[in-house]
Amino acid sequence: MPETLPLIIKQLELGPMDNYIYIVANSETKEAVVIDPAWDVDAIENELKKQGLKLKAALITHGHADHTNGIEALLKTHDVPVYVSEHEASFYKPVGENIKEVKENHQLELGDIKIDFVYTPGHTPGSQCFHVHGNLVSGDTLFLDGCGRCDMPGGDAEVMFDTIANKLMKMPDSTIIYPGHNYHHLCCDSLENQKQTNPYMQAENLNKFISRRMG
Numbered sequence: 001m002p003e004t005l006p007l008i009i010k011q012l013e014l015g016p017m018d019n020y021i022y023i024v025a026n027s028e029t030k031e032a033v034v035i036d037p038a039w040d041v042d043a044i045e046n047e048l049k050k051q052g053l054k055l056k057a058a059l060i061t062h063g064h065a066d067h068t069n070g071i072e073a074l075l076k077t078h079d080v081p082v083y084v085s086e087h088e089a090s091f092y093k094p095v096g097e098n099i100k101e102v103k104e105n106h107q108l109e110l111g112d113i114k115i116d117f118v119y120t121p122g123h124t125p126g127s128q129c130f131h132v133h134g135n136l137v138s139g140d141t142l143f144l145d146g147c148g149r150c151d152m153p154g155g156d157a158e159v160m161f162d163t164i165a166n167k168l169m170k171m172p173d174s175t176i177i178y179p180g181h182n183y184h185h186l187c188c189d190s191l192e193n194q195k196q197t198n199p200y201m202q203a204e205n206l207n208k209f210i211s212r213r214m215g
Contacts, residue, residue: 005026005133006026006027006028006029006111006112006113007025007026007027007113007132007133007135008023008024008026008027008032009022009132009137009178010023010024010047010051011178011187012044012047013182014038014039014043015039015040015066016039018181018182018183019036019038019039019066019067019180019182020036020178020179020180020182021034021037021039022034022036022137022178023035023047023051023053024110024113024132025053025110026110026111026112026113027051028111029110029111030052030054031053031054031111032048032051032053032054032056033055033056033057033058033059033108033110033115034048034055034059034074035059035060035061035139036059036061036067036068036180037058037068037070037071037074038065038067038068039066039069039070040070041070041073041074044070044074045077055074055078056080056108056110057080057081057082057083057108058071058074058082058083059108059115059117059130060083060084060085060088060128061128061138061139061140061141061180062085062088062092062124062126062127062128062139062140063084063088063089063093063126064124064140067139067180068094071094071096072096075096075098079098080098081099082094082096082098082099082100083100083102083106083108083117084100084101084102084126085101085102085117085119085126085127085128086102086103087104087119087121087125087126088101088125088126088127089124089125089153089154091153091154092124092126092154093126102117104117104119105117113133114132114133115130115131115132116130116131116132117129117130118130118131118136118167120138120139120142120163120167120168121156121159121160121163122141122150122155122156122157122160122162122163122164123139123140123141123147123149123160124140124152124154124155125154125156127139127148127163129141129168131171131175134172134175134176135175135176135178136168136175136176136177136178136191137178137180138168138177138178138179138180139180140181141160141163141164141168141180142164142168142179142194142198143179143180143181143183143184144177144179144183144184144188144189145184145194145197145198145199146183146184146200147160147164147198147200148160148180157210160209161203161206161209161210164200164201164209165203168191168201169195171191172191173191173192173195174190174191175190175191176188176189176190176191177189177191177194199212200212
């Protein structure tokens with residue numbers, strides 16, 4: 001039998017844009033990170049306290065305000081690093097001494113639990129996902145049956161197609177996708193299912209991908 005890790009993934013739906021904020025933690029060491037702190041920091045704080053967790057860091061999938069507007073409030077009570085991709089556009093990057101720019105393939109440990117940073121540009125130049133023990137917190141790179149828009153400053157449909165085709169599609173089918181917004185009747189889904197139902201994962205080439213983005 002494979003060893004079961006003491007992994008906690010808590011999904012919180014907060015704010016007027018149906019954002020998912022995530023707390024990922026080790027239930028033994030009580031170390032935790034929050035992914036994309038936004039909208040209702042009190043709700044995040046309450047969940048940390050309820051489970052007796054100590055915040056180690058904040059992780060940012062990308063710099064859009066609906067994923068980062070809670071950083072300032074969070075740092076008032078937690079002096080922790082906030083990790084953002086070094087590739088993120090300067091006009092999206094949060095500012096402050098707690099902001100730490102990370103390279104591709106960065107890894108953060110919560111005891112025996114390893115969080116791998118996966119560089120996934122397209123929605124923004126520095127979008128990243130977080131892979132932890134067969135689970136992928138995908139931000140606005142991949143939604144359930146959708147993907148992030150590419151028509152905002154820094155977005156690039158060609159780059160998004162490459163990210164999906166050459167990174168996400170090649171992950172194990174058993175990977176569980178946790179998206180950045182509640183745009184679906186499911187809160188998470190397997191990559192295997194998404195390959196069957198997500199039209200952006202079914203586009204064989206860039207032209208078909210773009211035609212779906214324009215449709």
